[in-house]
Amino acid sequence: MVSELLDASEPAPYEVHRPGATAPQLVVCDHAARRIPRALDHLGLSPEHRASHIAQDLGAGELALALSERLNSTAVLCNYSRLVVDCNRALTDASAFLDLSDGVEVPGNRELSEQDKELRAAAIYRPYRRAIDRELDRLCSIVEAPVLIAIHSFTRFLDGEDRRWDCGVLWDRDARIARPLLDGLRDDGTLLVGDNQPYSGRHPEDFTVDHHAEDRNFPYAAMEVRQDLLDTPAKLERMADRIHAALEPVLSDPRLYTLRG
Numbered sequence: 001m002v003s004e005l006l007d008a009s010e011p012a013p014y015e016v017h018r019p020g021a022t023a024p025q026l027v028v029c030d031h032a033a034r035r036i037p038r039a040l041d042h043l044g045l046s047p048e049h050r051a052s053h054i055a056q057d058l059g060a061g062e063l064a065l066a067l068s069e070r071l072n073s074t075a076v077l078c079n080y081s082r083l084v085v086d087c088n089r090a091l092t093d094a095s096a097f098l099d100l101s102d103g104v105e106v107p108g109n110r111e112l113s114e115q116d117k118e119l120r121a122a123a124i125y126r127p128y129r130r131a132i133d134r135e136l137d138r139l140c141s142i143v144e145a146p147v148l149i150a151i152h153s154f155t156r157f158l159d160g161e162d163r164r165w166d167c168g169v170l171w172d173r174d175a176r177i178a179r180p181l182l183d184g185l186r187d188d189g190t191l192l193v194g195d196n197q198p199y200s201g202r203h204p205e206d207f208t209v210d211h212h213a214e215d216r217n218f219p220y221a222a223m224e225v226r227q228d229l230l231d232t233p234a235k236l237e238r239m240a241d242r243i244h245a246a247l248e249p250v251l252s253d254p255r256l257y258t259l260r261g
Helices: 038-044 060-071 114-139 178-186 207-212 233-251
Strands: 014-017 025-029 074-078 147-154 167-170 193-195 220-226
Touching: 014 114, 025 060, 025 114, 060 074, 060 147, 060 233, 074 114, 114 207, 147 207, 167 178, 178 193, 178 220, 178 233, 220 233
Parallel strands: 025 074, 025 147, 147 220, 167 193
Antiparallel strands: 014 074, 167 220
């Protein structure tokens, strides 16, 4: 086990874009990057696998930034791969440190000790969590309940399953944004939009929204977008426009920014 995970020449565990923005929404992306700390020696993965969907949500970071720009909102993005530590999981969840992902073995995650896991949590996971809380706390000086917008992307084929949705809206106890967002995205009939598909907001693995929004009774929007709809700049901008157009009427209502009763 190494004693320090990140050295001074490596990027910080997260990035904050548009710091200090006063729009009452915070955009977050847990799986924005594929970077692996040098001390972990690429986790034993090939360049091909380090560049694939198992290492990051392809296009999600760029989409989060595009939405942040359209909303003039702050965004917080994790700077390291989900394979180092998955920032959308509780640390007690076995899938926070995957040693097998979509059929690919991750040698550097085999038989991790609790010390190994704690090193990664201390270097990346907890600083990222604290950054989200700081931004939400800051926005609480502007509104009673800021909106959390969580952006993810998904590969069409996973473990042999064909996930045919173009995008999905994930939610659990709070439908204030989810219901009108689903309607807005489906409005012209050109997108196949999943309601809690291809993943469910009711699953405990959906940690970021649960911890930072639902536990605090804040409104939220959690989205999954299929990665082949984000793989060129033109496609990505088009999807950002679609999501923003569906969100804008909901976010413009001042009654939204209250604690869920």
